[in-house]
Amino acid sequence: MAEQQPKVVSGLQLWQWRHRAILAAGATDVPRVEVDWLLQEVAGLDRLALRLESFKDRPQMQMDLSLEELDHLWQRRLNDRLPVQYIAGVTSWRRFKIAVSSAVLIPRPETEYLIDLAVTAAASNGAKELLRSGHWADLGTGSGAIALGLADAMPEAIIHAVDYSPEAMAIAQTNAQNLHLAERIRFYQGSWWEPLSSLKGQFSGMVSNPPYIPTSTLPTLQPEVFNHEPHLALDGGADGLDCIRHLITISPNYLRPGGVWLIEMMAGQAEAVRELLEAQGSYCNISIHADLAGIERFALAYRS
Numbered sequence: 687m688a689e690q691q692p693k694v695v696s697g698l699q700l701w702q703w704r705h706r707a708i709l710a711a712g713a714t715d716v717p718r719v720e721v722d723w724l725l726q727e728v729a730g731l732d733r734l735a736l737r738l739e740s741f742k743d744r745p746q747m748q749m750d751l752s753l754e755e756l757d758h759l760w761q762r763r764l765n766d767r768l769p770v771q772y773i774a775g776v777t778s779w780r781r782f783k784i785a786v787s788s789a790v791l792i793p794r795p796e797t798e799y800l801i802d803l804a805v806t807a808a809a810s811n812g813a814k815e816l817l818r819s820g821h822w823a824d825l826g827t828g829s830g831a832i833a834l835g836l837a838d839a840m841p842e843a844i845i846h847a848v849d850y851s852p853e854a855m856a857i858a859q860t861n862a863q864n865l866h867l868a869e870r871i872r873f874y875q876g877s878w879w880e881p882l883s884s885l886k887g888q889f890s891g892m893v894s895n896p897p898y899i900p901t902s903t904l905p906t907l908q909p910e911v912f913n914h915e916p917h918l919a920l921d922g923g924a925d926g927l928d929c930i931r932h933l934i935t936i937s938p939n940y941l942r943p944g945g946v947w948l949i950e951m952m953a954g955q956a957e958a959v960r961e962l963l964e965a966q967g968s969y970c971n972i973s974i975h976a977d978l979a980g981i982e983r984f985a986l987a988y989r990s
Contacts, residue, residue, distance in 0.1 A: 693752040697744030700729060703753060704736075707760055716763060720770045727774040728756060767909040779831050780838070784861050786829050789853035791919040793831035796977040797895050797950055801835035803975060803984055804893050807946045808840065819843055820890030823940070825878050825933065826850075828919055830858030830871070832893050837862075837870040843890070845871045848881055851918060878929075879936050886939055891946035896929035898922040898952045926952055930959060938968035941989035948986050956982035963987050 704721060711718045722736045728750045735741045749756070762768040771777040771792045777784055779793040780801065786792055804822075819842040824833040826849060833847035849855050855875045862868040874881035882889075899920050904912055911920070922928050930949060937947050947969060951959055956974045963969045969987040977983040 693749045693755075694746050695729075695749055695753050697741045697747055699753060700725070700747060700749075701739060701742040703757065710760075710764055714764045720763070724756075724760075724770055724774055727776055767913060769910045769914055772914060780835055782831075782834060782838075782861075782865055784829050784831055784834070785857055785864065787853075787857060788914055789851060789916060790829040790857050791895075791915055793829055796979070796983060797831065798835070799975070799977060800832060800893055800895065800948060800950060800984065801839050803986055804836060804891060804946060804948055805839045807948065807986060807988075808891065820942070821846060821885060821888055823848065823879070823882060823889055823892045823894075825892060825894040826896050826919070826929075827858050827873075828854050828895075830861045832895060833858065833871050834861060834865055834867055836893060837867045841870070843870075846874065846882055846885070846889075847871050848874045848876055848878065850875070850877050851916070854916075854919075878932060879940050882940060887942055889940045889942060889945055891948065892933070892937055892941060893946075893948045894933060895950040896922070896933060898926045898930060898950070898955065900924060900926040922952075925958075926955060927958060927962070930955075931962060934959075934962050934966050934969075938966070938989055943989055945989040946986070947989065948984065950984055951982075953981045953983070956985065959985045 707721045708718045711721055725731050725736060729747060731741055759773040763770055763773060769792060771786050772788055775785060777786050777792055780798050784793060822836050822843050822845050824836060824845060824847045827833050827847035828849060830847055833845045837845045847858055852875055855873055859873050862871050897920050899922050901921055901924060904921060930951060960972055960974060963972050968990050970990045972987040974982050975984040975986060
């Protein structure tokens with residue numbers, strides 16, 4: 687929404703809208719905190735101004751949307767369960783503000799831990815300098831969140847970000863430009879490792895948050911997810927493991943010995959993923975890691 691011309695509204699009008707929006711949120715089981723988060727993004731208000739309602743007396747305020755546009759989108763939040771991040775066009779992730787649209791999955795806070803695991807894995811391996819300064823892949827980059835996190839955390843590494851969706855790729859590239867990390871990340875439109883075939887055997891690490899939800903489970907997801915987020919980034923096939931199975935099979939061709947293999951997965955998939963890694967025969971030091979809620983969500987292994 688940053689490309690739109692600012693719209694002018696009075697503080698009183700915005701205060702009245704906020705009051706109505708909070709009441710409507712309560713009536714439709716939408717968290718009322720989303721109203722203030724949205725106003726922080728589209729009207730530039732801070733938490734103190736919202737809490738004290740001090741903006742009410744301002745004669746003019748600038749917003750990214752007109753009040754009519756904001757209200758229309760808020761009605762979609764209430765009635766169609768449109769995620770508030772798509773209304774604002776941004777979400778917070780690690781220390782970044784990342785542009786998002788319905789072409790990409792909204793990056794989740796738990797996925798932030800993938801970056802910490804990658805950095806720890808690179809630092810604890812015997813060839814840590816090689817890992818920190820080598821080639822790293824973010825497969826299925828979506829908004830580019832993981833690639834941005836890797837580039838920020840490992841400034842000597844070259845990050846290769848791949849996504850099948852041209853629309854997602856455009857958003858990821860925009861985010862890299864906005865966050866001044868574009869020179870550190872190379873972008874490729876394609877399927878998984880395929881665009882990186884010229885670098886076989888040279889990768890220090892691979893990080894991925896692939897589709898992992900079983901097809902039959904998709905309709906049971908929250909309507910915010912099922913009706914608005916891209917199914918290409920969610921649907922992991924009959925058992926949810928199609929993409930993970932592919933990454934386990936193909937990745938040894940691309941990773942150098944000691945290279946890191948790291949993915950996010952769904953609750954309940956850890957043992958199956960561990961068994962697939964062990965059966966493939968090219969991995970060692972396989973470990974499963976829980977998120978902050980105690981859910982086994984990440985699988986880490988090294989190329990033998």
